[in-house]
Amino acid sequence: MQDIINKAKVLMEALPYIKRFANKTIVIKYGGNAMVEEVLKEGFAQDIILMKYIGLNPVVVHGGGPQIGRVLKAMGKESFFVQGMRVTDTETMDVVEMVLGGKVNKEIVGNINRHGGRAVGLSGKDGGLILARKLEMTGINPDSLTPEIIDIGMVGEVESINPAIITALEESNFIPVIAPIGVGLRGETYNINADLVAGKIAGALRAEKLILLTDVEGVRGKDGRLISTIDIGRVPDLINDGTITGGMIPKVNCCVDAIEEGVAKTHIIDGRMEHACLLEIFTDLGIGTAIARF
Numbered sequence: 001m002q003d004i005i006n007k008a009k010v011l012m013e014a015l016p017y018i019k020r021f022a023n024k025t026i027v028i029k030y031g032g033n034a035m036v037e038e039v040l041k042e043g044f045a046q047d048i049i050l051m052k053y054i055g056l057n058p059v060v061v062h063g064g065g066p067q068i069g070r071v072l073k074a075m076g077k078e079s080f081f082v083q084g085m086r087v088t089d090t091e092t093m094d095v096v097e098m099v100l101g102g103k104v105n106k107e108i109v110g111n112i113n114r115h116g117g118r119a120v121g122l123s124g125k126d127g128g129l130i131l132a133r134k135l136e137m138t139g140i141n142p143d144s145l146t147p148e149i150i151d152i153g154m155v156g157e158v159e160s161i162n163p164a165i166i167t168a169l170e171e172s173n174f175i176p177v178i179a180p181i182g183v184g185l186r187g188e189t190y191n192i193n194a195d196l197v198a199g200k201i202a203g204a205l206r207a208e209k210l211i212l213l214t215d216v217e218g219v220r221g222k223d224g225r226l227i228s229t230i231d232i233g234r235v236p237d238l239i240n241d242g243t244i245t246g247g248m249i250p251k252v253n254c255c256v257d258a259i260e261e262g263v264a265k266t267h268i269i270d271g272r273m274e275h276a277c278l279l280e281i282f283t284d285l286g287i288g289t290a291i292a293r294f
């Protein structure tokens with residue numbers, strides 16, 4: 001008897017969030033383990049479907065670094081990274097576009113649709129969604145110890161987002177699934193970090209939420225314990241005192257930028273946990289780190 005009442009409690013815990021987030025746009029960056037492991041893939045597709053059926057508007061932006069690396073390797077092309085970003089010559093860019101916009105994108109679309117959704121795959125070229133420019137990267141020259149510009153090829157950053165295609169798809173109840181590829185003013189193709197794209201799209205849509213699925217629990221304090229909520233005002237201090245470090249810094253900054261552009265709340269959560277999205281969105285405590293103006 002108690003068991004069944006507890007089930008009702010779980011559903012009731014979700015009710016305020018179902019009400020609050022109905023008809024709201026939730027942008028989810030999908031990547032890492034959640035995109036590789038079979039159970040996690042299934043769970044993610046089901047989470048998206050559930051969100052859609054109860055009236056939220058999920059928008060998926062995906063990564064695909066390991067998949068790109070594998071295809072390049074099979075082609076006999078070595079991968080090089082500078083500051084975590086793939087050096088992308090034009091030949092590599094072709095592969096990135098084929099793998100991300102083709103195989104990876106369609107696999108995600110297929111998974112969601114197999115579970116009863118209506119997903120549509122896009123790249124930033126479709127409907128002029130992502131206007132990009134070359135990323136200007138600087139580093140320190142090891143000989144002269146002075147800053148210099150490093151050319152990593154067709155790696156881009158977002159210049160602007162034209163969300164018309166996304167709103168059109170949302171109005172017809174489709175679920176957009178977006179490969180992070182941008183197009184330059186002269187038609188060039190750019191490879192863009194998926195977190196950045198997700199953040200910018202969330203900002204342009206004034207989304208209710210931005211959720212970054214990662215392969216870590218969330219932001220951890222110096223004691224190693226998960227920090228459940230962070231007010232964006234505290235972020236500079238947490239970076240300066242070495243609490244937020246390494247690869248977490250760009251992710252947190254991406255959340256801060258999104259909030260400054262009008263996103264209500266952002267979340268960094270553990271994609272290795274089954275149904276991570278549902279647990280974060282529809283429970284009081286969530287499972288990861290929520291960053292907002294609290």
Ligand SMILES: NC(=[NH2+])NCCC[C@H](N)C(=O)O
Pocket residue numbers: 017228229265280281282283284285286287288289290
């Ligand atoms: N990491 C956290 N503290 N998450 C809290 C989530 C609360 C609520 N479910 C929301 O999506 O807004």
